[in-house]
Structures are given as C-alpha cells and as structure tokens.
Amino acid sequence: MQKEGIKMMHQHGGDLDAIEKQYHIPKKEIIDFSGNINPFGFPTSVKKSLTQNLDILSVYPDKNYTLLRKAIANYTGANFEHIVVGNGSTELISTFIKTTKAQKTLIVGPAYSEYEREAELCGSNYHYFALEEKESFCINLSKLWTALTPEIGLFILCNPNNPTGTVVNTAQLKQILQHCQKNKTAVMIDETYMEFCDDLEECCAIPLTLQFDNLFVIRGTSKFFAAPGLRLGYAVSSNETFLKTLKQQQDPWSVNSVAAFAGELLFSDQQFIQQTKDLISNERKRCIAELRTWKNITVYDSNSNFILLKLQTDKIDAHKLFEILIQKKLLIRDASSFTFLDDTFLRFCILLPEQNTLLLKELKKLVE
Secondary structure, rough: OOOOOOOOOOOOOHHHHHHHHHHOHHHOEEEEEOOOOOOOOOOOOHHHHHOHHHHHHOOOOOOOHHHHHHOOOOOOOOOOOHHHEEOOOHHHHHHHHHHOOOOEEEEEEEEOOOHHHHHHHHEEEEEEEEEHHOOOOOOHHHHHHOOOOOOOEEEEEEEOOOOOOOOOOOHHHHHHHHHHHHHHOOEEEEOOOOOOOHHHHOOOOOOHHHHOOEEEEEOOOOOOOOOOOOOOOOEEOOOHHHHHHHOOOOOOOOOOHHHHHHHHHHHHHHHHHHHHHHHHHHHHHHHHHOOOOOEEEEEEOOOOOOOEEEOOOOOOOHHHHHHHHHHEEEEOHHHHHHOOOOOEEEEOOOOOOHHHHHHHHHHHHHHO
16 A cells, blocks of 8 residues: 555554563553543542442443433533444544545644554555644645645544644634535544643534534543543544444444443543643643743643643754653653654643643753
C-alpha cells in the first residue's frame, strides 16, 4: 500500500509496562504525564457500585444496550437512535473506516497513529493535511479546501487535536461538513478530548449530526473517565446506512456487562464530571501562564488536558529531556513520534496541582 505523507516511528503514551521493563523503575512509582488520563482516576462512586453488582458477570448484556445508550443521550444531548457503542473508541474507528470503504483518506495531522493504521489495513490510500507550526497549529480552511478534493472519500479530524490541543470551532466545522457533503465525503471526528474543553458548546460536533448525515462523531471513556481498561466507546451519526452497516460488522456483545453497567453510572456522575472540568481548566491556565514566563520554549494554547511545548534551545532536545526526567520517575511524551513534529517538541498532560508543580520545577532546570 502506497502512502503519501511522512512516515515516522509511532508510539503511544502511557505504556508503563514498557517503561518499567526498559528503565527498571517500578511502574507504580512513575508519575505518568504521557497518557492523558484524568488524574482523579476512576470515579469512586462507580467503583463502589461495581463491587456491589458483580453478579452482572453471569448475565449477557442487553444486545441493544438500551440503558447505556439512554445514559449517553442524556449526557451528550444526542438522539438515542443515533448512538452506537463499541469495545473502546478504537473499535469504532476501525469499523467506521471499514464501513466507508474510501479509496482515499485525508487525515488532519499531527494525529493519533491509529487513523493511518486502520486506513492502511482497509486498503485506503491516505495522506495528511498538516496543521502548521507558523499558524500555531490552527486549521487553515483556505488551504483545506484545496486538499479536500472530490476524490477524498473520508476526512478524519481529531478535535481537540492530539497532540497540539488546538480546536476547530462549530462555525468552522459547519463549513467543513458542507464542503464534504457537496463532495460526498464521509467525515469522522474523534472527540476523545472534547470534554476537557472550557467552551464545549462552541466546538462539539454532536449537535451537527442532526444536520449532516455524512458525519460520524466518536468518543471514549479512557481519558476523561480514567477508564482505559473498561474498553467502552460510543459514536453518534444520523446516517442510518452507516449505523446499520457498522452494527452488522461489529461482533455481538462487543461491550461487556461490566462496561455497560459502569457506563450507565459514569455519564450521570455530575460531581466527578464538574470536578474534573474545574481541575483541568484551572491547572491548564496556571501551567500555561507559568510556562510563558520561561526562556527557551514556546507554549501553545490548549483546549485539552495536555500542553504541547517547543524547545527553543540547542542545549537539549525532547529525547534527552525524556531520558533525564524518567530517571526522576517523571514520564513525559517525546512528541517527535508524531507526524510533522521533530525532536524539539514535547507534550505533558495535566495531573494534580502538586504533580504539575513538580514537573514544571524539573523542566525549568533543564531548559533555562
């Protein structure tokens, strides 16, 4: 399969087992700034309910996931009939890409490597539309129109973007969807990090599914709800053909009973949801304000729970920073594995205030 664009080594954040094996540091001692997972951890109230309802393990889940989908509808405002659930957002990404059968795919990059992997597995020629550093990684619609030709069968956007944290607002999304609808291009928007946005209503694509049947919006529970082991994702689309074909390609009971039950509770835990939003918003603002007083770095605005930095010094690069910090049991993300980024870029996620303060203290010693 021929691929257009830039080929780089891909790796994911949060692989503590690999770090433990390579550096001989017990993973329980590592402060993980690479995985983008909610520092509060899995909600205590849901843990308690799960331990009291383990008999659900002896029962098949509802094949229609009615209660789970109702909980998601209440949480997102989506139409109940437009919701499909899956074994993590990764399964839904894979299944949707297979469903579209696009000969050509355009991915906004830098981006999560699974998009290109799944496109390649499905036999789709893919290339990237680059968010440019000189534009602070904000999307340039004039340039996008040139790239979004009628030959593009699938357009993939992560919003907010990982790893830059930039966001495409709803006004821009409408223009993109109208352009793609005219060209009969399917659009997949990955909103894995959407719930960390301060102005969610200004950038969330779920309401747009009612207007555009070429749109498929995907979310998961791994990051915001700190539940990567649960493997629970969901998607929203008003396209009945998409949904019918997707369900036909899914394995039956792809979401297990425990995950389904937990999801019903997660999406209604308003206290946890608000505490998370407040923590991330306040700490993101504090960290960015602090970083902007430093020499030798550029910090980019973020609408997510992580911050992208660019080193403006020759004395150290992201790889060396990673190596020094991991010896201090602080795990950051060397962002050079992302397409279009080099070894001057690093990313770290927002954790608890004292942990963020510790990382900033150690970082400052190394870059100034």
